[in-house]
Amino acid sequence: MTTTLTAADAAPTGLETSGASGASGRRPRRRRGSSASDPVGGVGASILLWGYAVLALAPLVIMVLNSFRTNADFITNPLGLPTSPTVAAYKEAWTVGSFGTYFVNSLAVTAGAVAISTAVSTMAAYGLARSRARIFRWIESLFLSGLMLPIHLAILPVFFLFDGFGLIDSRLGLALMYAAAGVPFSIFVLTTFFRQLPEELEEAAVLDGASPWQTFWRIMVPMVRPALATVAVFRFVPIWNDFLYPLVLLRSESKYTLPVGLTNFFGENATNYSALFAGLVITTIPLIVLFLFATKQIVAGLTAGMSK
């Protein structure tokens, strides 16, 4: 009797359990459906998203891996891994391929341009943010119009301008050109920042007898430091990567920046694959390092680009 009862009890219980498990299998899904705070697409989407991340990075990983192999190794097995990693390709690219020279040139031109551009733009942005006269609104829109200008199309007049100044084949000339090209974006970001700072700060400084320059340098600049970092980091990338200006404005190989030097090297060493991969890595590595240290600034810069 007890056994049948138990069995009878057990049967519905079993049914109930299966029903409950079925429901519990469905219920969270239903809950997920009705709440907007759960991710769209579930596990399948996660796999897709990570799969796409692999696709985004695989070519760069392959580039790095192959730069640590010998050329013979690559030709016999292009899909192989660097089982006995060697830096021979880097040595060759750095010295024989002159990448050492190109690297220093790129670094000098880019750092110089970013420094000049950020310095003059910070001053200008402060002046724009704190002046009331109508001429300043006019100047501001003049600068902002530069955001849309395809300045590469002005390469011919730039070429003749440089020719007149004796700046052809000059790294300083190239840096000044980039510094000028960065002014609109830098002013655009920095003016917004300066406008957000309360004017009482400066009024207090003036009462204490500070000159406009002291107020700017000692009080205002330290307060916009995060914006300065965004501007500097974000401008670094396109200058480092630019190709047309050094291609046209530089003449001697000893002054080439990396993108032009790379083109040169590619033309002469089309079959020395491992050295080519090493050259590509050398050109890219500073930006990867920059990215790892300043992801926030780069993302902020990309998003600021939207509002232009």
Added chain:
Amino acid sequence: MKTRTGLAFLAPALILFGVFVLYPMLTAFSYAFFEWQGTSRQGFAGLSNFSALVNRAPFKTDLPTALLHNVLFFVGTMLVQNTIGLSVATLLHRRARTRRMLQTLYAMPYLVSPIVIGYLWTLLLSPTFGPVNQLLTKIGLEQFALPWLGDPKTALWVVILVSVWQWVGFPVLLYGAALGGVPEELTEAARVDGASHGQVFRKITFPLLIPAIGTVSVLTFIFAMEAFALPFAFGGSTGNPAGSTDFVSLLFYRSAFDSGAVDAIGTSSALATVLFLIIFGGAMAATKVLRRHERRMAS
């Protein structure tokens, strides 16, 4: 701040910007309206430099092809990059833990110089030693192990897809930011009323994203019309193979610096002016349409 002090703060930037950007930009147009003998400027030429773009070799044949490639580059990038970018951003939305990480990973290729990207993919797609074709052969897809970059029929699409691969992180970021601005109450309310994810997206989210899509379109347009470094790395200044990856900027570079034509400065400046008008006019028109749309949404 006194006007004079303000101007003093502005002076260095104004001088730099005026000398190296504004002055060259303005003179670029004037060059197009003069006759040129080498580097010496002759008399006023009217529109003859512009008519040379239509009537004379190499422009007569190369310009329509190059312009078509720019347009295909824009349309292809818009379709593929926007679709992927919007889908990925939608899927990433609300994945608070992994979103930042994945956004960062997708944005990585954007950092790399287009020249590096072009050479890297040239190596990867090399018909003999390229890892891509080796991999395709290994997994039994020999029929797809083709010289993608060597064939004039496919080379342009390789350039477009590689560009999409490089830049897709950008729309992902922008659409991600725009999705963050869609009011939660709206989507939540629609879900409670029984709308499916698809319906919510079509009827609520998508219309609110149109300004962001417009912005991405304008930036993509400017980007596609200016394309230079990436095609240069793939096909050199002549758009190999057989001019199939030629773009207007490459044609401009060739005519300005490689052609040796005696009036190269005049004709290439005319070409630059035309390209400028296309870019600026297109961007302006699109922005105007967008503003009107935004006003209509607001009212």
